[in-house]
Amino acid sequence: MIFSLVINGAPISSEAPYSALRFAEALLADGHSIYRVFFHGDGVLNATNLNVPPQDDLNIQERWQTFAEQHGLDVVVCVASALKRGIIDEGEASRYEKEHHNLRAGMALSGLGQLIDANCHSDRVVTFGA
Amino acid sequence: MSPLVPDNSMNNTKSTLFILRSTPYQGHRALEGIEAVLAASVFEQPLGVLFIGDGVWQLKKQQQAEQIERRNLAALLSSFPLYDIESVYVDESSLEGKHLHSNDLLLPVSTLSAAGMAELVANHDTVLTF
Structure with a gap:
């Protein structure tokens, strides 16, 4: 079956990104495929590369990046949700004249159309985070 | 990644039910659902x-x-008719619980019983909750 995942929950204050990661691992292990992972709302905070957790704790942002790169997943970060929460890529940093950018490699800022498109191309869309 | 604009690959349309359950101004959840x-x-x-x-x-x-x-x-919700969004439903008991009536609302809506909501959910391919 073809799945897409929507992740609405922030790291640290919610378990959504970790639950979604475990679910995604189980999907692929079971022979399913993932069309797209869509970070939306507070979920876009999972796309920062500036987080520095203690060494003995989970680095959920890095785990998602590694997992996505290992499996060549299409990971989209909602651009409207991201910009207002301070998640920006090089292009947006240049456009808005910011000195820095922090979007993780292997993730792309794009619009809500990507969520609608994912819905059209997936057998199931599963949401994590209320 | 898929294009940002609708294309032929979206011909396999799916019906989506958006369940909006967040308070209007506690965070941006409601806004992002409407978007x-x-x-x-x-x-x-x-x-x-x-x-x-x-x-x-x-x-x-x-x-x-x-x-x-x-x-x-x-203002955003008032634009629903301009976008041809006309299938707008409200849980009858949620209205009653808050002592609201349909004439307190800024859009024309259909009120639904619990059974009506179950049927509505069953009649859509995907449910996204905000």
């Missing part, structure tokens, strides 16, 4: 919108969002 509904309508996907629980407050007339320096959700 997702508007995005789906731009891509000409069949959709329904169901307000339940605290989400019914989003429909209340006379919102004065400027007093808390926020975007007025009422």
Whole structure:
């Protein structure tokens, strides 16, 4: 079956990104495929590369990046949700004249159309985070 | 990654039910739900919108969002008819629980019983909750 995942929950204050990661691992292990992972709302905070957790704790942002790169997943970060929460890529940093950018490699800022498109191309869309 | 604009690959349309259950101005959840509904309508996907629980407050007339320096959700919701979003439903018991009546609301809505909501959910391919 073809799945897409929507992740609405922030790291640290919610378990959504970790639950979604475990679910995604189980999907692929079971022979399913993932069309797209869509970070939306507070979920876009999972796309920062500036987080520095203690060494003995989970680095959920890095785990998602590694997992996505290992499996060549299409990971989209909602651009409207991201910009207002301070998640920006090089292009947006240049456009808005910011000195820095922090979007993780292997993730792309794009619009809500990507969520609608994912819905059209997936057998199931599963949401994590209320 | 897929294109940002609708294309032929979206011919396999799916009906989506958006369940909006967040209070209007506690965080950006309600706003981002409404934005997702508007995005789906731009891509000409069949959709329904169901307000339940605290989400019914989003429909209340006379919102004065400027007093808390926020975007007025009422203005966005009032644009639903312009986007041909006409399948708008409200949980009857959520309205009753808040002593609201349909004439307190800024959009024409159909009220649904619990059984009616179950049927509505069953009649859509995908449910996205905000």
